[in-house]
Amino acid sequence: MAEIPESLLRRSAEAKAKALGVPVEDVLAEMKGEGPPVKVPQPEAEEKTETVEVSEAPEEPATEPVEEVEPPEDKDAPTPEVEADTDQDVIPEEPKEATYADDPDPDPVPPPAEPAPEQQPVAAAESEETPAAVAIAEKEDEEPPAPPSGNGAGNGKVASVVSARPSVPPAGTPEGVRSQRLLTVVKARAIQNVKAEPTDKVNTWPHLMLMEFGALLLITGILVIMSIVIHSPLLDPANFNATPNPSKAPWYFLGLQELLSYFDPQIAGVMVPTVTGMALFILVPYLDKNPSTTPSDRKFAIALYSMFLAGAATLTIIGVLFRGLGFNWAYPWQDGIFFDDLKDWVHFE
Amino acid sequence: MANGRTSLRERLTEARDKIWGSQAVDSILRPGSPFKQNYSDSPRNRSYVVMNNVLYHLHPVKVKRHAVKLSYTLCLGGLSFFLFILLTITGIFLMFYYTPSAETAYTDVQALSTNVAFGSLVRNLHRWGAHLMVLSVFLHMSRVFYHGAYKPPREFNWVVGVVLLLLTLLLSFSGYLLPWDQLALWAVTVGTNMASFVPAIGAQVKFGLLAGAEVTASTLLRFYVLHVLFFPFIIVIFMAVHFWRVRKDGGISGPL
The missing domain is CATH 1.20.810.10 (Cytochrome Bc1 Complex; Chain C)
Structure with missing residues (x-):
């Protein structure tokens, strides 16, 4: 079982302790498995549940077997009553509550017996839920249901919540009595095994957005200044008969052109490793099986990529600056720069 | 308001509030938009800014603090x-x-x-x-x-x-x-x-x-x-x- 946070454990222990009327420390010790099972003052309260759990099956006294079997003719009959009950109670109005209470016939309206146990802390329902419900209901069978005392609106609300449940009185129980049905058993693990770790987070707006806006302004500023200062090149009109010397590809392909100038493409087949390299590049995440993202764990990957980066940068810089007439080696400070993209800016020759 | 008449500034403010609070403008701006008339800076509205905007909802509502560096x-x-x-x-x-x-x-x-x-x-x-x-x-x-x-x-x-x-x-x-x-x-x-x-x-x-x-x-x-x-x-x-x-x-x- 996963670690339950101390605060949660304590809270549920307090709830259970309050419900059973025993010291908190005893319950806590029991939950942690350090102490003996808690002795509960009431003899009928069971102790078999390890943790306080709302939906843990309560001991159903006597009525349990009957509950499973519901006669079909009884199934439909109480439902409209429940709905009528709901309608009445959804709007908690004082006058309606009064007439509801004055009604001498308890039959059409199931008495609001459940509010009593439901209003208690949820843990309390565990030990005494059903007996209390039965007891109150039996008492109210003899006399008309008492008007909700004091906080009428609040009681009405709870009653509506309870009666909205499709709980059908089982056959065999006294008239007007509705007992709880077991819908599901929720294991403690399901709600207490909290996976998400609390992390240090900030709102995207404004923190991230402000930074993004700053970056956007910065790049726009750089671009506008660059566009004012450096003009795009426009050389002579295209002429198929006048090959410029040197002929250079766009700068992002110059590294490749540089590579091709070392090895004749037809003989050395530079493009074969290039294309293979591209394929490997796409497959990087499938080839790199190392799950760590810590730099010290991925020295090989980082070294490899850095080599690729350095190689590409070197080849590109050589292609841009150090290649002159006939794509031969040239020093930019001696022979000038042969890079027409920046012709307007550099004013070479 | 010195001489009992509304000044131009007050009228302009009133007109702006009227336009900004109108149904037309209100319908354009999604709930939580910082441009809405009565925008207040609350965690709820900060979330709405991201969730209710066609571009911003590319982002999650919250990001880890180190990611903002x-x-x-x-x-x-x-x-x-x-x-x-x-x-x-x-x-x-x-x-x-x-x-x-x-x-x-x-x-x-x-x-x-x-x-x-x-x-x-x-x-x-x-x-x-x-x-x-x-x-x-x-x-x-x-x-x-x-x-x-x-x-x-x-x-x-x-x-x-x-x-x-x-x-x-x-x-x-x-x-x-x-x-x-x-x-x-x-x-x-x-x-x-x-x-x-x-x-x-x-x-x-x-x-x-x-x-x-x-x-x-x-x-x-x-x-x-x-x-x-x-x-x-x-x-x-x-x-x-x-x-x-x-x-x-x-x-x-x-x-x-």
């Missing part, structure tokens, strides 16, 4: 996207003044640089923006590699990202020919020659790109259509997938 992401992916938007806007402007035919292309660009208001500036923005985008996409990829951000569950987004890099290069390369000057013609000739060295499919790729064995007038039209329609169309699809996967697989704040 400029030194961590450098905003390179976002800047690449921003540059793409900028290039689209300036590109549409340029399309008004450009005809993709061998006879007029060069003079159109010349006229754009000299006769059109801001024509030179917009052309420069387009050109330098394109170079900057190639650079920022590449640097973005490098940043992702160094952080190991391509590891599970984000492997596929790396693949999409590499495709986006290739498409960015193709977009830049296809635009390179359009001024139809010596630089454009011969750079493209060299570039497509390199493509022809690709084993097995090289010659076919070159032929398909150039609409012939070498650069001709029909190559210009081909590159134009590729540049303004085909590649942007493809790249937008891949970008949509890329951004969607960033949100689904976990983006700048690490895996979800």
Whole structure:
């Protein structure tokens, strides 16, 4: 079982302790498995549940077997009553509550017996839920249901919540009595095994957005200044008969052109490793099986990529600056720069 | 209000409040918009700003604190996207003044640089923006590699990202020919020659790109259509997938 946070454990222990009327420390010790099972003052309260759990099956006294079997003719009959009950109670109005209470016939309206146990802390329902419900209901069978005392609106609300449940009185129980049905058993693990770790987070707006806006302004500023200062090149009109010397590809392909100038493409087949390299590049995440993202764990990957980066940068810089007439080696400070993209800016020759 | 009459300033304020609070303006701004009349700075509204905005909802409502540090992401992916938007806007402007035919292309660009208001500036923005985008996409990829951000569950987004890099290069390369000057013609000739060295499919790729064995007038039209329609169309699809996967697989704040 996963670690339950101390605060949660304590809270549920307090709830259970309050419900059973025993010291908190005893319950806590029991939950942690350090102490003996808690002795509960009431003899009928069971102790078999390890943790306080709302939906843990309560001991159903006597009525349990009957509950499973519901006669079909009884199934439909109480439902409209429940709905009528709901309608009445959804709007908690004082006058309606009064007439509801004055009604001498308890039959059409199931008495609001459940509010009593439901209003208690949820843990309390565990030990005494059903007996209390039965007891109150039996008492109210003899006399008309008492008007909700004091906080009428609040009681009405709870009653509506309870009666909205499709709980059908089982056959065999006294008239007007509705007992709880077991819908599901929720294991403690399901709600207490909290996976998400609390992390240090900030709102995207404004923190991230402000930074993004700053970056956007910065790049726009750089671009506008660059566009004012450096003009795009426009050389002579295209002429198929006048090959410029040197002929250079766009700068992002110059590294490749540089590579091709070392090895004749037809003989050395530079493009074969290039294309293979591209394929490997796409497959990087499938080839790199190392799950760590810590730099010290991925020295090989980082070294490899850095080599690729350095190689590409070197080849590109050589292609841009150090290649002159006939794509031969040239020093930019001696022979000038042969890079027409920046012709307007550099004013070479 | 000194002499018992409402001043112009008060009337203007009243009119502004009336317009800003009107149903029309209210219907345009989604709940939680900071431009709404009674916007208040609360955690709820901060969440709404992101959730209820067509662009901002690319982001999660909250991000890890370390992810907001400029030194961590450098905003390179976002800047690449921003540059793409900028290039689209300036590109549409340029399309008004450009005809993709061998006879007029060069003079159109010349006229754009000299006769059109801001024509030179917009052309420069387009050109330098394109170079900057190639650079920022590449640097973005490098940043992702160094952080190991391509590891599970984000492997596929790396693949999409590499495709986006290739498409960015193709977009830049296809635009390179359009001024139809010596630089454009011969750079493209060299570039497509390199493509022809690709084993097995090289010659076919070159032929398909150039609409012939070498650069001709029909190559210009081909590159134009590729540049303004085909590649942007493809790249937008891949970008949509890329951004969607960033949100689904976990983006700048690490895996979800």
